[in-house]
Amino acid sequence: MAAFPQERFSSHGGRTGPALFHDRGLVDRTLTMRGATEEDLPELVRVDREAFPDDPYPYFVLRQLFDLHADQLLVLEDGERLHGYVLFVISPDRYRGWIVSLGVTRDQRGRGLGRRLMLEVLRRLRAESVREVRLTVEPANDAAITLYRSLGFSSDEGVRKDYFGAGEDRLIMTLGL
Ligand SMILES: CC(C)(COP(=O)(O)OP(=O)(O)OC[C@H]1O[C@@H](n2cnc3c(N)ncnc32)[C@H](O)[C@@H]1OP(=O)(O)O)[C@@H](O)C(=O)NCCC(=O)NCCS
Numbered sequence: 001m002a003a004f005p006q007e008r009f010s011s012h013g014g015r016t017g018p019a020l021f022h023d024r025g026l027v028d029r030t031l032t033m034r035g036a037t038e039e040d041l042p043e044l045v046r047v048d049r050e051a052f053p054d055d056p057y058p059y060f061v062l063r064q065l066f067d068l069h070a071d072q073l074l075v076l077e078d079g080e081r082l083h084g085y086v087l088f089v090i091s092p093d094r095y096r097g098w099i100v101s102l103g104v105t106r107d108q109r110g111r112g113l114g115r116r117l118m119l120e121v122l123r124r125l126r127a128e129s130v131r132e133v134r135l136t137v138e139p140a141n142d143a144a145i146t147l148y149r150s151l152g153f154s155s156d157e158g159v160r161k162d163y164f165g166a167g168e169d170r171l172i173m174t175l176g177l
Contacts, residue, residue: 031083031113033120036066036073043082044075051103065100074120076104076113083108086117090130097125097177099135102144114147122151126177133177136163136170148173 036044041063049056057065066073069089076084084104090097099121104113125133137144139159149155153173163170 030078031076032079033074033076033116036070036075036085038066040075040077040082041066043077044073044085047075047082047085047103047105048101050105057101069100074117076117084113084117086121088121088125088133090125090128094128095131097121097128097130097133099133109143114144115151118147118151122175122177131177133175135173136160137173139169139171145171145173148175151175 041059044062044066045056045059048062065087069087072089073087074085075082082105084102086102087100088097089100099118102114102117104117122133133153135148135153137148139145145155153175155171155173157172157174159169159171161169163172
């Protein structure tokens with residue numbers, strides 16, 4: 001993954017409530033989805049580094065993304081630590097949303113957290129009458145591509161060569177809302 005601005009993947013300040021999730025038949029009463037706060041920044045950096053070990057956001061980029069888009073930065077927490085986050089942004093004309101970053105810690109993968117974060121983003125975008133959502137993903141990232149396809153994303157635009165600079169091709173995926 002490359003540097004800012006990057007599609008790797010509102011809260012309106014409040015918690016979305018105790019999080020029951022039923023993906024894969026699991027019910028986890030301990031994970032809460034909520035909007036990020038400034039105090040989350042060190043944990044966000046940790047989760048991002050774990051999710052993108054080869055190319056994490058520098059601290060200052062996450063800081064600025066938070067400053068700009070805190071209401072579109074959702075985290076999953078267990079009361080002590082963060083286990084995943086998603087950042088989405090809506091274009092100025094409000095036609096299009098972008099999933100800028102999505103990451104789940106290694107030990108929590110495959111438990112429905114990524115899907116849960118994405119479903120909440122899609123819900124919020126629809127509520128905002130956004131018409132289309134886009135994201136980019138490394139063409140070899142099977143887990144993420146499978147997740148996005150299962151949510152209805154298509155990749156008709158295919159792979160954009162050198163999208164994030166030399167050798168950093170990305171698959172463009174879109175979903176009409
Ligand atoms: C991609 C990522 C966010 C998925 O999060 P997750 O919490 O593990 O995903 P979920 O458990 O919600 O799985 C949702 C779906 O994704 C797909 N999926 C997840 N892991 C997969 C894997 N290892 N292989 C294939 N498909 C996978 C499945 O379709 C799954 O649905 P199912 O549970 O009905 O089979 C996570 O693997 C991650 O953080 N990866 C590193 C960072 C990254 O690549 N982010 C995306 C950048 S574009």
